[in-house]
Amino acid sequence: MSRVQIVQLPRIAVWLVGLFIVEEQTGMQPQILEERFSDMASGCGTGRASRWYWSQSVKTIAGLAGRGFRTAPWLIVITTLSGALLLQFVTGNLQRVIMEFISLLNHYVTSNYDSKHVASRIFWMYYTVFVGSLLLSLIIGSFVAMVAKRREMIATMTLSFVSLIMTVTTFGRWLLGMHPSTLSFSRESWSSN
Amino acid sequence: MVKQLSASFLIVIGGIIVRELRSAAAQSLKHPALIYGLAFAVSVVTLLVAYFPFYWLLVQIQTWRLGHPNPFTIGPAMDAIPCSFVAAVIAFWFTVRGAKKRWPQES
Numbered sequence: 623m624s625r626v627q628i629v630q631l632p633r634i635a636v637w638l639v640g641l642f643i644v645e646e647q648t649g650m651q652p653q654i655l656e657e658r659f660s661d662m663a664s665g666c667g668t669g670r671a672s673r674w675y676w677s678q679s680v681k682t683i684a685g686l687a688g689r690g691f692r693t694a695p696w697l698i699v700i701t702t703l704s705g706a707l708l709l710q711f712v713t714g715n716l717q718r719v720i721m722e723f724i725s726l727l728n729h730y731v732t733s734n735y736d737s738k739h740v741a742s743r744i745f746w747m748y749y750t751v752f753v754g755s756l757l758l759s760l761i762i763g764s765f766v767a768m769v770a771k772r773r774e775m776i777a778t779m780t781l782s783f784v785s786l787i788m789t790v791t792t793f794g795r796w797l798l799g800m801h802p803s804t805l806s807f808s809r810e811s812w813s814s815n
Numbered sequence: 816m817v818k819q820l821s822a823s824f825l826i827v828i829g830g831i832i833v834r835e836l837r838s839a840a841a842q843s844l845k846h847p848a849l850i851y852g853l854a855f856a857v858s859v860v861t862l863l864v865a866y867f868p869f870y871w872l873l874v875q876i877q878t879w880r881l882g883h884p885n886p887f888t889i890g891p892a893m894d895a896i897p898c899s900f901v902a903a904v905i906a907f908w909f910t911v912r913g914a915k916k917r918w919p920q921e922s
Contacts (some may be wrong), residue, residue, distance in 0.1 A: 633914065635852055641831065641834055674921075693889060705826075709822075709826075713822075722892055730826070745889055745892055748889070749892070749894060749896070752896055753896060755818055755822055755826055756818070756821055756822060756896075756897075759821075759822035759823075759825040759826050759829070760825040760826075760828060761829065761833075762826065762829070763825060763826035763827065763828065763829025763830050764829035764832060764833050765829075766826070766829070766830070767829060767830040767832075767833035767872045769831055770850065774830045774831075774833050774834040774837070775827075775830050775831070775834060777830065778826050778827050778829060778830025778831075779830070781826050782823040782824070782826045782827050783823075785819070785823045785826060786819075786820070786823045787823060787840065788819075788821035789820070789823070790821075793819075801838075813821075
């Protein structure tokens with residue numbers, strides 16, 4: 623058995639490249655990388671070959687993502703915009719719905735709150751909103767991936783990037799004090815008590 | 816901020832799950848519904864069960880950091896949620912991996 627067959631490719635890198643491959647694209651990149659990796663592993667050692675494979679995988683992923691976007695730009699743009707709008711709409715309303723639901727449940731005992739009940743209510747309020755938002759993000763990500771057929775990773779990564787930009791913008795505005803309404807959630811929740 | 820970053824991360828996780836499900840269907844796995852159903856069940860159980868050790872661990876870290884126990888544990892309680900989510904994702908991945916070995920693809 624030759625050394626070429628013993629050396630194993632970095633599995634996570636192989637998996638990551640596989641995520642970005644669109645079926646209609648040629649599947650030559652992984653094969654070429656595999657051959658070069660085997661040559662390097664037998665010549666320079668496994669460690670160096672693994673580092674080289676990882677760097678080449680990152681370049682391949684960037685290339686595949688770019689090509690996937692270029693071949694169907696409108697699909698990516700429309701799915702990303704729809705996902706961002708859905709995320710914005712659903713997350714905003716989720717907080718309101720959960721707050722109203724908790725208020726409804728606690729309607730008759732609000733006047734009898736002690737500090738322990740207040741702490742418990744705040745915890746469950748944050749907990750449900752937090753978990754609900756995370757589950758919704760997962761569902762919306764899956765939904766966008768289902769619509770962007772064969773370009774799941776490109777669509778969801780674009781949506782994730784848009785979501786990050788929106789977060790950073792909101793956070794920056796909050797830091798600069800230009801948008802004090804971002805604090806309204808906690809204020810309203812306290813004043814409603 | 817943590818919530819938004821976790822949300823961005825989970826959007827990509829949603830894409831990976833759909834991609835993997837499609838790959839499984841294309842590779843004609845023997846029991847795709849069983850594999851991914853089992854993985855989903857395991858990840859939900861992990862999400863619920865892993866919360867408590869993470870919460871306990873974070874309370875211990877808070878106590879160690881402050882030098883005394885703090886009656887307000889809302890911080891550890893919140894931070895334990897993304898930790899348990901990550902544990903659930905890892906459990907999902909390991910279950911799928913193990914199940915694929917147990918029920919390899921049809922020839």
